[in-house]
Amino acid sequence: MAQLTFREAIARGIAQEMRRDESVVFLGEDVGAAGGVFKGTVGLFEEFGPLRVRDTPISEQAILGAAMGASMTGLRPIAEIMFADFFAVCWDIVANEIAKSRYMTNGQLTFPLVIRSGNGGGLRFGAQHSQSVENWAMMIPGLKVVVPSNATDVIGLMAASVRDNDPVIFLEAKALYASKMDVPDGEIVDTLGSAKVLREGTDATVVALGAMVPKALAAAEELSNAGIECTVVDVRSLVPLDMTTILREVSATGRLFTVEENPRLCGWGGELSSIVSEEAFYDLDGPIVRITTPHIPLPAADALEDLAIPSVERIVTTIAKSMNS
Amino acid sequence: MTSTQAAPELSYLEHKVAMYRSQVALRRFEQRAYDLFLENYVKGTSHLSIGQEAIAAGVAAAMRPTDWTFATYRGHAHTLARGVPMTPVFAELMGRSNGLMAGKGGSMHLTSVEHGVMGSYAIIGAHLPIACGAAWSAQYRGTDQVAVCFFGDGSVNIGAFHEALNFAAIWKLPVIFFCENNLWMEYTRTSEVTAVANPAADRASAYGLESIIVDGNDADAVYEVASLAIARARAGEGPSMIEAKTYRHGGHSRADPGKYRPDDELAEWLLKDPIPLYRSRLLEMGVDEDELLVLEADVDAEVDTATNEAKAGAAPGEELLFQDVWADGSGSWRN
Numbered sequence: 001m002a003q004l005t006f007r008e009a010i011a012r013g014i015a016q017e018m019r020r021d022e023s024v025v026f027l028g029e030d031v032g033a034a035g036g037v038f039k040g041t042v043g044l045f046e047e048f049g050p051l052r053v054r055d056t057p058i059s060e061q062a063i064l065g066a067a068m069g070a071s072m073t074g075l076r077p078i079a080e081i082m083f084a085d086f087f088a089v090c091w092d093i094v095a096n097e098i099a100k101s102r103y104m105t106n107g108q109l110t111f112p113l114v115i116r117s118g119n120g121g122g123l124r125f126g127a128q129h130s131q132s133v134e135n136w137a138m139m140i141p142g143l144k145v146v147v148p149s150n151a152t153d154v155i156g157l158m159a160a161s162v163r164d165n166d167p168v169i170f171l172e173a174k175a176l177y178a179s180k181m182d183v184p185d186g187e188i189v190d191t192l193g194s195a196k197v198l199r200e201g202t203d204a205t206v207v208a209l210g211a212m213v214p215k216a217l218a219a220a221e222e223l224s225n226a227g228i229e230c231t232v233v234d235v236r237s238l239v240p241l242d243m244t245t246i247l248r249e250v251s252a253t254g255r256l257f258t259v260e261e262n263p264r265l266c267g268w269g270g271e272l273s274s275i276v277s278e279e280a281f282y283d284l285d286g287p288i289v290r291i292t293t294p295h296i297p298l299p300a301a302d303a304l305e306d307l308a309i310p311s312v313e314r315i316v317t318t319i320a321k322s323m324n325s
Numbered sequence: 326m327t328s329t330q331a332a333p334e335l336s337y338l339e340h341k342v343a344m345y346r347s348q349v350a351l352r353r354f355e356q357r358a359y360d361l362f363l364e365n366y367v368k369g370t371s372h373l374s375i376g377q378e379a380i381a382a383g384v385a386a387a388m389r390p391t392d393w394t395f396a397t398y399r400g401h402a403h404t405l406a407r408g409v410p411m412t413p414v415f416a417e418l419m420g421r422s423n424g425l426m427a428g429k430g431g432s433m434h435l436t437s438v439e440h441g442v443m444g445s446y447a448i449i450g451a452h453l454p455i456a457c458g459a460a461w462s463a464q465y466r467g468t469d470q471v472a473v474c475f476f477g478d479g480s481v482n483i484g485a486f487h488e489a490l491n492f493a494a495i496w497k498l499p500v501i502f503f504c505e506n507n508l509w510m511e512y513t514r515t516s517e518v519t520a521v522a523n524p525a526a527d528r529a530s531a532y533g534l535e536s537i538i539v540d541g542n543d544a545d546a547v548y549e550v551a552s553l554a555i556a557r558a559r560a561g562e563g564p565s566m567i568e569a570k571t572y573r574h575g576g577h578s579r580a581d582p583g584k585y586r587p588d589d590e591l592a593e594w595l596l597k598d599p600i601p602l603y604r605s606r607l608l609e610m611g612v613d614e615d616e617l618l619v620l621e622a623d624v625d626a627e628v629d630t631a632t633n634e635a636k637a638g639a640a641p642g643e644e645l646l647f648q649d650v651w652a653d654g655s656g657s658w659r660n
Contacts, residue, residue: 025465059488062454069458072443074466096448097455105436106426107649142650165652241659
């Protein structure tokens with residue numbers, strides 16, 4: 001057991017897979033000798049050398065095009081898009097090429113690749129470096145979307161993503177990079193499409209993702225003091241989506257609250273609400289409530305950003321108000 | 326067979342006859358595809374390269390079976406030239422279950438991995454960086470495979486073109502960027518919207534590459550220049566960009582008659598039609614005309630047979646709708 005930060009877990013997760021499989025290669029901007037702008041890849045260049053850990057120009061289309069072409073011809077690339085906002089400059093390669101080419105070719109091609117990216121706000125970077133884009137990725141058929149919320153899951157889900165034969169968008173909450181936890185020694189391999197129940201309660205089920213997971217847990221503690229016992233589910237993977245776990249937990253408590261960092265319209269919680277309404281409607285004891293970032297570009301000022309992204313306080317008051325009404 | 330895969334056992338003349346046969350096959354295939362479109366057998370859209378066959382035939386002849394082709398939505402010729410049979414290509418155009426991709430891709434996305442045709446890409450410029458990735462894979466794994474990426478003159482002003490060129494140059498990737506400059510983007514003359522006279526070749530120096538221009542209506546010239554570039558790439562000497570001057574005899578797509586082009590321009594290029602020119606050359610070199618007549622009749626029969634086989638194919642079944650979204654064959658996104 002060793003205490004690791006979220007950012008250290010990224011390097012450990014990638015290294016675990018690169019040691020195991022020579023076909024795993026890694027490319028991105030400033031990822032090599034510099035160790036990544038968020039220091040998430042420190043040590044990889046030194047261990048695996050410049051042929052497996054490759055610095056690229058600022059060319060997101062080339063980075064993802066190269067990852068795609070390499071993945072369809074025998075490699076298992078991991079590509080970094082520094083900030084998830086930058087998906088907007090290479091979205092053609094993601095949405096039109098990587099996601100669709102297996103289907104269009106009737107299964108002739110496979111794309112075993114991982115695109116990892118720093119996602120979300122909380123760092124006062126303003127509207128172009130703070131977006132939570134999980135809903136962008138989730139809406140494209142052919143992409144898997146994985147969002148870990150802690151260091152151990154980073155390693156295990158990275159391993160599962162690298163070993164998966166489909167393209168995986170792996171979104172790392174920038175707000176969690178400095179978070180720490182005790183991580184088991186040795187190889188860690190997790191499973192895609194498995195949500196995790198982090199806390200059991202009887203009154204309400206709170207479903208959260210990424211940086212919202214620790215906030216949901218903290219809110220659940222406060223609500224417990226007020227006599228409201230919450231189950232907290234970490235979604236972990238939007239595609240594939242573990243509805244079995246979520247439906248079971250929602251049916252058990254009769255209430256669903258989602259906590260989402262993405263802006264409200266077409267956020268993942270909307271899809272969850274729709275499925276729960278269709279398939280567990282008669283188990284519900286009250287309305288489904290979504291707690292999200294509002295439908296606005298994120299402001300830079302800390303005072304404003306803190307108002308925009310769901311806070312522990314907002315989660316607590318929203319749930320308490322709804323439960324008591 | 327329409328294959329012109331390099332076959333060292335062929336004599337000098339046999340090799341040229343094979344390249345002629347390939348060009349005739351591409352031409353007759355696409356003429357039939359056009360008829361099938363007018364008869365509503367081919368749905369959606371199709372983009373013909375009638376007039377540009379010397380490029381597909383010449384480059385394919387310079388490639389090894391293990392090399393990779395990355396084509397555009399105007400990709401019928403490049404697919405067939407690598408040896409893909411006509412029947413599944415016709416059937417794909419018609420949306421039949423015996424299509425190359427069982428009807429799931431259509432005319433613009435022809436792919437046959439077993440023939441090294443790694444896809445036809447319908448978003449302008451997107452496949453240039455993807456071809457870089459395949460070339461990187463070959464370089465990393467130490468194979469001597471080469472990726473050849475075809476694109477039109479309209480691709481040279483999109484960002485992916487420039488990102489890919491720089492990327493290939495700095496990593497010395499075994500990739501050939503092959504621009505088929507047919508002078509017209511879609512309905513706009515490329516020179517009206519491009520800052521340089523030779524849209525690809527004049528950009529080569531910006532990426533430390535040699536400026537190479539070839540007559541795209543001369544299969545021998547194309548074969549020679551492609552062979553040199555491929556040999557360089559195979560030897561680890563990095564990428565090349567080639568600009569071939571050519572002309573599409575028809576419109577951009579479907580039933581576009583191409584009326585925006587001056588009549589005398591088309592007439593001038595019809596005089597430079599690569600197929601009669603190549604035929605005359607073969608006759609001058611001593612090839613018996615009877616041999617060519619037999620070859621042409623043979624191609625016609627192949628086109629007829631393939632047309633009938635494609636038409637006989639069933640519509641794709643419902644079971645295909647959810648198949649192969651994912652690598653495990655399924656289409657399921659939740660449990």
